[in-house]
Amino acid sequence: MSFLEVSGAEKSFGAALVLGGVDLAVAQGEFVSLLGPSGCGKTTLLRIVAGLLAVDRGTVALDGRNITGLPPHKRDVGVVFQNYALFPHLTVAENVAFGLKAHRRSAGETKDAVKRFLDLVHLSDFADRSVRALSGGQQQRVAVARALAVRPKLLLLDEPFSALDRKLRETMQIELRRLLRELGTTSVFVTHDQDEALTMSDRIAVMNRGAIEQLDTPEAIYRRPATPFALEFVGLSTRLAGTSLGTDDGIVLVETALGRLRAPGSFVKGAPVLLAVRPERIKIGAAENTANARLRDAVFQGSKVQLHFEVRDGDQLMVETSDLPQVPAPGSEMTLGWSSADTLLYPAP
């Protein structure tokens, strides 16, 4: 049995099914992200685990105990809210002390914990400030310290970085991940930002329309997305519609607008398929799979160049490369190649 185990969680708002029987298992000390577009049910799932929302069907168990019917204040589940929800009438230290006092910890213990957690988030100098006087990044750190100070069994984070600017966000991501690892806190993190999920998570649950489409390590999700949705939502990809010409020895030959291409898999002859390749796996020059295309656009991105090619409507051919001597001019004909092992194949969506 996993540390956190959600089984068959179902939730509707009126006629709209928001979660359709979701299972999620998180091991102790693990950091799992719920990644998906808005409306996919990730925040609903988080609120159900926190006890802020009741499930229609299904159970939530934490540390071997069924907590499905428990109110939030009896669950030992901390939450960092998207807008932080700091208590505006209290100082930084009083915010952090709130949970400890609610748990009736002794004054000495409370004082020590407040000091320790303010130290951990580098806010010791701000202890007596009003939270209203803090910047967004500082407020976020107070919210984290406040949630962690009571040492919850599980920490839930609801898009805690969405209000921060990009540079600060990256620093905070690394800092928060380090802090949670040091404390060994089991965490579930809700985000719609794939970079955030890839950077921080031990595992990612890709969610779409109230269901988890894939639950795996960031690397597996990027390299082997289980569904076209996971492919599209995480990272960029070249995508070509095609038709299977039959499978031979685990390799499917696919007829596409760019010619016949090979991909591992198994599809009967005539089946419509979607063929995909990550843009950095495609090289200039012929290889196992080879295609010729006319360059439409070249985007210089510093460390790499992104090349977009002219293709049939609905298809997309994109290459990311860092070893071009100079950015090629649009309109030039280029030969592109990649290995069949790097080719992904799905039933046509």
Add this chain to the structure above:
Amino acid sequence: MKAWRDPVALLAVPASLYLLLLYALPLLWLLAKSFTGAEGLTLKPYIEFFSDPFNWRVVWNTLSVALWVTLVCLVVGYPAAFALARAGAALQIAMLVAIILPLSVGVVVKAFAWQIVLQRNGMVSQLLVATGVWDEPQRLLFTPPGLVLGAANIFLPFMILPIYSVVKLIDPRLLEAGATLGAAPVYRFVKIMLPLTLPGVVSGLAFVFSMAVSMYVIPSLLIGDRFQTLSTLTGRSFLFMRNEQLGSTTAVILLALAVSVVVSSSWLARRLGSRA
């Protein structure tokens, strides 16, 4: 000094002039009148007023009725303000209309309506008999509880609306945050909701108390001459006794009482608020 150069400050001129001419000057005249005797500046009217036990009774009547009215409004209005703030859009509009519309009905009309409600066979009496609180119907009209009941009803919107406007601005996630930190419902209310609604409560208290302490029409119609308050006494002094000195003295005492209670309660609330 900078504020004076800001042309926006000029926008306050009409209101300031209006208040100065029609409110501050007459008030000053009243104040001056109460301190002026035949031999010039004097405290004689105040000494005379406070040496008469009847007047102490009047002050007590005024304060106790005002405090009871304020208390009833607070107890009824505080939860009502929450219900209003958290209601759905359509229900909220309906409730707001129900609260605000009666304000457009004259106080005299409402007071007469309460006369009917408070009769021996009125609604309140029947209700108390039906629920077994009273053994037989009693007249509430012309009694202090009847006055408190009627006045509290009339002033209730002035308690609900300021609290509502504060509650509406409180992020409901603050309570959720409190819950996930392990705080039980009562603890969340006391430590989060109460301090955050305090500013609304203080303005509600100030509104209702200052109106209840100085009400004139409502006690005239709901309790009559046997029960004098500072404000009915002021009215009598000017209108019937033609004693401007007594009238201005009671008016000044009333003003001093009202202002000191309102100022000290808001000061106290602010202190409590910063400690909560």
